[in-house]
Amino acid sequence: MPEFLHLLPPDEARKILFAALPDPQPASETIDTLHALGRVSAEDVRAPHPLPAFSRSAVDGYAVRSADTFGASESLPAYLTLVGDVPMGAAPAFVLQAGQAALIHTGGMLPDGADAVVMLEYTQPVEAGCAPIREIEVVRAAAFGENVISLGEDVAEGQVVLPRGCLIRPAEIGGLMALGLNSLRVAKKPRVAILSSGDEVVPPDAEPRPGQVRDVNSYSLSALVLQAGGEAVRYGILPDQLEAMQSAARRALEECDLVVLTAGSSASARDLTATAIQSLGEPGVLVHGVNVRPGKPTILGVCNGKAVIGLPGNPVSALVIAGLFVVPVVKHLLGLPPQRLRPSVTAQLTINVPSQAGREDWIAVRLLPEGDGWLAEPIFAKSNLIFSLAAADGLVRIPPDATGLSAGEMVQVEGVSV
Amino acid sequence: MPEFLHLLPPDEARKILFAALPDPQPASETIDTLHALGRVSAEDVRAPHPLPAFSRSAVDGYAVRSADTFGASESLPAYLTLVGDVPMGAAPAFVLQAGQAALIHTGGMLPDGADAVVMLEYTQPVEAGCAPIREIEVVRAAAFGENVISLGEDVAEGQVVLPRGCLIRPAEIGGLMALGLNSLRVAKKPRVAILSSGDEVVPPDAEPRPGQVRDVNSYSLSALVLQAGGEAVRYGILPDQLEAMQSAARRALEECDLVVLTAGSSASARDLTATAIQSLGEPGVLVHGVNVRPGKPTILGVCNGKAVIGLPGNPVSALVIAGLFVVPVVKHLLGLPPQRLRPSVTAQLTINVPSQAGREDWIAVRLLPEGDGWLAEPIFAKSNLIFSLAAADGLVRIPPDATGLSAGEMVQVEGVSV
Numbered sequence: 115m116p117e118f119l120h121l122l123p124p125d126e127a128r129k130i131l132f133a134a135l136p137d138p139q140p141a142s143e144t145i146d147t148l149h150a151l152g153r154v155s156a157e158d159v160r161a162p163h164p165l166p167a168f169s170r171s172a173v174d175g176y177a178v179r180s181a182d183t184f185g186a187s188e189s190l191p192a193y194l195t196l197v198g199d200v201p202m203g204a205a206p207a208f209v210l211q212a213g214q215a216a217l218i219h220t221g222g223m224l225p226d227g228a229d230a231v232v233m234l235e236y237t238q239p240v241e242a243g244c245a246p247i248r249e250i251e252v253v254r255a256a257a258f259g260e261n262v263i264s265l266g267e268d269v270a271e272g273q274v275v276l277p278r279g280c281l282i283r284p285a286e287i288g289g290l291m292a293l294g295l296n297s298l299r300v301a302k303k304p305r306v307a308i309l310s311s312g313d314e315v316v317p318p319d320a321e322p323r324p325g326q327v328r329d330v331n332s333y334s335l336s337a338l339v340l341q342a343g344g345e346a347v348r349y350g351i352l353p354d355q356l357e358a359m360q361s362a363a364r365r366a367l368e369e370c371d372l373v374v375l376t377a378g379s380s381a382s383a384r385d386l387t388a389t390a391i392q393s394l395g396e397p398g399v400l401v402h403g404v405n406v407r408p409g410k411p412t413i414l415g416v417c418n419g420k421a422v423i424g425l426p427g428n429p430v431s432a433l434v435i436a437g438l439f440v441v442p443v444v445k446h447l448l449g450l451p452p453q454r455l456r457p458s459v460t461a462q463l464t465i466n467v468p469s470q471a472g473r474e475d476w477i478a479v480r481l482l483p484e485g486d487g488w489l490a491e492p493i494f495a496k497s498n499l500i501f502s503l504a505a506a507d508g509l510v511r512i513p514p515d516a517t518g519l520s521a522g523e524m525v526q527v528e529g530v531s532v
Numbered sequence: 533m534p535e536f537l538h539l540l541p542p543d544e545a546r547k548i549l550f551a552a553l554p555d556p557q558p559a560s561e562t563i564d565t566l567h568a569l570g571r572v573s574a575e576d577v578r579a580p581h582p583l584p585a586f587s588r589s590a591v592d593g594y595a596v597r598s599a600d601t602f603g604a605s606e607s608l609p610a611y612l613t614l615v616g617d618v619p620m621g622a623a624p625a626f627v628l629q630a631g632q633a634a635l636i637h638t639g640g641m642l643p644d645g646a647d648a649v650v651m652l653e654y655t656q657p658v659e660a661g662c663a664p665i666r667e668i669e670v671v672r673a674a675a676f677g678e679n680v681i682s683l684g685e686d687v688a689e690g691q692v693v694l695p696r697g698c699l700i701r702p703a704e705i706g707g708l709m710a711l712g713l714n715s716l717r718v719a720k721k722p723r724v725a726i727l728s729s730g731d732e733v734v735p736p737d738a739e740p741r742p743g744q745v746r747d748v749n750s751y752s753l754s755a756l757v758l759q760a761g762g763e764a765v766r767y768g769i770l771p772d773q774l775e776a777m778q779s780a781a782r783r784a785l786e787e788c789d790l791v792v793l794t795a796g797s798s799a800s801a802r803d804l805t806a807t808a809i810q811s812l813g814e815p816g817v818l819v820h821g822v823n824v825r826p827g828k829p830t831i832l833g834v835c836n837g838k839a840v841i842g843l844p845g846n847p848v849s850a851l852v853i854a855g856l857f858v859v860p861v862v863k864h865l866l867g868l869p870p871q872r873l874r875p876s877v878t879a880q881l882t883i884n885v886p887s888q889a890g891r892e893d894w895i896a897v898r899l900l901p902e903g904d905g906w907l908a909e910p911i912f913a914k915s916n917l918i919f920s921l922a923a924a925d926g927l928v929r930i931p932p933d934a935t936g937l938s939a940g941e942m943v944q945v946e947g948v949s950v
Contacts, residue, residue: 147751168742174798202731202732202743202772202796202798221845222798284759285924291748292748292847294737314640318710320712324585324623325620326621329709330707334702336705378639380637380640429706454901499707504701507873531701532873
């Protein structure tokens with residue numbers, strides 16, 4: 115596949131990958147709304163009834179007929195007869211007639227006949243010695259509908275309140291509960307196969323012999339997949355051997371929605387991965403090598419309609435590159451729109467960071483408070499050990515058209531967890 | 533408590549609350565590292581052995597004695613005898629002698645006797661007809677230690693690799709696995725009691741009668757607590773009645789680490805909440821009223837060493853204010869350092885937004901793509917219905933010293949989920 119060895123910028127590589135992926139057809143399941151945090155709606159949700167379901171007061175005050183308050187002012191108040199209190203949580207037992215007012219609390223149901231609420235501060239009881247108050251002064255006119263939330267004003271019956279493809283956050287859960295929608299159809303979590311390879315790699319519970327190292331990528335990538343809304347399925351550690359890799363990858367492709375392989379770290383192990391992906395199905399390898407650091411030896415492919423991604427074996431490269439390619443595919447499989455929002459923290463770079471023009475670089479930084487703002491201190495680690503990422507607060511992107519960043523420059527730190 | 537009715541800015545109110553809270557003593561539990569995503573380390577984790585555990589090659593090339601390559605160049609190469617290949621995942625079976633070289637892959641174990649690796653591209657096999665290659669040319673000198681990651685270079689034995697009070701992300705999980713640390717002591721999830729009140733409020737599975745509304749806050753707040761790393765414990769819906777509220781709150785204070793009450797929406801219901809909190813324990817209510825919109829009637833208290841927070845009943849106010857006060861207390865209880873990082877998306881405001889000087893405002897906005905950037909379009913909803921938040925991508929803060937924001941101004945949109 116020598117034609118693929120031309121290095122593409124990450125954005126272009128991602129476009130090629132997505133262009134070859136079919137539109138997502140996420141399988142869906144019904145779950146309790148209460149447990150839907152972080153899931154994605156799989157169908158348009160419509161309001162089964164209007165909200166509010168009755169006209170309510172937006173303030174503490176008196177329900178009135180607005181016409182009765184016309185022209186009312188401090189110097190010429192309107193006098194209204196107090197006919198009762200609106201109880202919270204029940205319909206008023208009376209109908210408001212002309213010249214009448216009723217005490218109402220925020221959220222109380224507007225009595226029939228009333229069409230506005232005058233705030234408490236614009237009224238005054240008319241004292242009548244020891245007798246209960248029977249009359250109020252209104253010192254400001256209320257317009258028709260003032261301080262009232264009318265039936266269906268917020269949500270009309272049948273209105274789509276939650277379109278398909280929305281991430282469920284606390285507000286969505288509250289909104290669904292307001293409508294009595296205690297269950298919800300959500301996209302099933304995409305199954306992401308994770309295959310590690312490398313003759314030197316052993317499981318984390320093994321005691322490595324000289325020359326062996328523990329599997330890191332299977333676990334850091336599983337956590338990343340979980341964080342992105344997917345379900346990780348680990349296929350274990352494969353030897354650097356084409357047949358073993360092919361047969362495990364073939365099974366993974368059948369059982370999962372996305373296949374991720376992490377290659378051994380040597381050049382020959384990486385070529386093996388490319389050969390294995392190419393053999394899995396059409397169209398096969400689409401991108402072999404991305405102009406990014408870390409992560410140059412990334413392989414992107416699509417086989418039988420599913421993405422197959424070969425990540426570099428270096429744990430830092432694997433995690434950074436999975437953020438650039440695996441996470442977007444998981445979101446795509448969930449039916450979420452392309453992820454373009456990148457929340458970040460603005461910080462001032464502490465030192466010069468060189469970069470090669472034409473290559474996109476991602477550097478791990480630590481954030482240090484400085485006055486009201488932040489300093490971004492790059493973490494340089496010779497071998498890109500996973501602990502350099504663990505010590506980092508986030509990543510800074512050096513775009514391909516830059517030849518580095520200068521000390522003192524303001525940068526955007528992405529991927530910051532709070 | 534009239535002395536508390538002075539409205540404080542949110543930042544000052546939070547300071548008063550935290551000053552009255554004891555230092556967190558999070559209870560801890562041991563869990564599988566694999567399931568630790570989003571948890572918080574409860575003790576310093578030290579490396580049980582150095583990393584790497586043996587000297588490794590950082591490149592594909594030849595292991596050499598650096599002295600043998602001294603002065604080597606294109607015009608005057610060094611000639612070395614090839615004595616073998618370093619197998620991946622095993623210790624080399626030979627010791628490198630002067631004048632010798634051994635083929636080594638990235639991650640391979642450096643043979644005894646070698647002290648550097650020459651990259652493949654700076655070498656050339658010396659062809660000897662059909663015989664296997666026995667000699668290589670080295671055309672560039674290698675310095676001592678070049679392209680080698682020495683034993684313990686990344687992590688020394690006993691080094692703290694994960695201090696207590698760290699959020700566990702995918703990188704931390706990978707790093708712990710690299711060291712064979714398959715389990716981990718983490719802070720127990722703080723238990724957050726959630727009490728709703730309001731005579732008009734019914735459970736979501738009830739069919740509300742005229743004048744009644746479904747409980748929204750118990751569920752949106754539960755989801756927020758879960759998202760923040762806590763465990764929500766719901767105590768149901770209480771009537772607007774002091775005794776009922778006091779007895780439920782007293783039980784909640786005993787059983788949980790933080791108590792959150794959402795008041796009914798009327799002024800009298802809010803006063804009831806303050807009275808109930810004041811009666812729970814010393815010092816009681818610390819802040820009654822915060823100069824913020826939405827959320828002015830917020831109550832902050834500490835009773836017997838635990839935070840007790842009274843949120844406004846309006847679902848939008850409750851959620852926004854919980855983000856400002858409940859989430860920071862949950863993080864504090866987890867042992868996380870004060871949360872000061874606020875990742876955001878920079879966007880251009882579409883319209884003027886007025887604000888009262890002296891008051892902090894939070895406005896919900898929708899983000900719309902515009903060229904390479906984003907527009908922030910405020911969502912105005914008369915009644916602050918929960919669906920106005922569900923339709924929002926995030927919130928924009930208007931600081932207390934501003935009298936509003938102007939159309940075209942660049943703003944920071946916080947709380948954006950991706």
